[in-house]
Amino acid sequence: MARRMQLANRTAVVTGAASGIGRAIALSLARRCCHLALADIDEAGMAHTAALIAPHHVRVSCHCLDVSDAIAVAALPEAVRCAHGGVDLLFNNAGVAMWGNFDQVSDADFEWLFAINFHGLVHMTRAFLPLLKASDDARLVNISSVFGLVAPSGQAAYAASKFAVRGFSEALRHELEHTSVGVTVVFPGGVATAISERARQPAAMSRAEVEQGLARSRRLLTLPPEVAGETIVRSVEQRKARVLIGRDARLIDLLVRLAPVSYWSIMRRVMGR
Structure with a gap:
């Protein structure tokens, strides 16, 4: 059995730390005495996360960051190194969503989503990999989605980005196999975050269609973020390479193995479309 990773007095970078899963990850790390570099475009939300962490008496730095800004991402490692001395863990959690079928989503909107969900994650990984490799025990944690396992109708852009995260993470795990850097890819199921509420609406999609999607999301996104983060x-x-979050993610993973072509027709009946 692999030696358990000790997080006390390590330093972790967490993107998307202002709310949801990112905030929950940060709090779980703080409870283990892990120092934190928080990154998010939402400064107020990030400050609230830092305030929640304060009772744990770990070192915290806050970095206003748009992960789609490659120049800003490239400058971040030096700022974190100055604040903390080094980095042992990187949690690539920042992400966005979008409503609409492929023919409703413009090229600009598709590229906006990919710039954050995939290219931002790749830029963050490239920027921090030297610091991770300098650690004697490091971990790269990439947050994919249950839609990195299945690709439902109406989620072409989001599913494509999350499948890309999965493929990138698995290839990188193999490339880093004989280094001090391990790779974990995470597939959350229906976690009760605000990602659906904040999802971008294509101009070609009606408000009624969006409301229908929101109602479905509210039924399906039920797992508390705190459970997901922990x-x-x-x-x-535990140094796990692959993590399924929630009973729904575990069931979907099994379903796609059993019915790799017809899973969507089964899921559609179960969801009561």
Whole structure:
């Protein structure tokens, strides 16, 4: 059995730390005495996360960051190094969503989503990999989605980005196999975050269609972010390479193995479309 990863007095970078899963990851790490570099475009939300962490008496730095800005991402490692001395863990959690079928989503909107969900994750990984390699025990944690396992109708852009995260993470795990850097890819199911509420609406999509999607999301996104965050951090301690978050993710993973072509027709009936 692999030696358990000790997180006390390590330093972790967490993107998307202002709310949801990112905030929950940060709090779970802080409870384990792990120092934190928080990154998010939402400064107020990030400050609230830092305030929640304060009672744990770990070192915290806050970095206003748009992960789609390659120049800003490239400058971040030096700022984190100055604040913390080094980095042992990188949690690539920042992400966005979008409503609409492929023919409703413009090229600009598709590229906007990919710039954050995939290219931002790749830029962050490239920027921080030297610091991770300098650590004697490091971990790269990339947050994909249950839609990195299945690709439902109406999620072409989002599913494409999350499948890309999955493929990138698995290839990188093999490339880094004989280094001090392990790679974990996470597939959350229906976690109760605000990602659906904040999803971009294509101009070609009606408000009624969006409301219908929101109603479905509210039924399906039920797992508390705190549970997801704790599960992710515990899995990192256990050095797991692949993490399914929630009963729905585990069932979907099984379904796609059993019915790799027809899974969507089964899912559609179960969801009561």
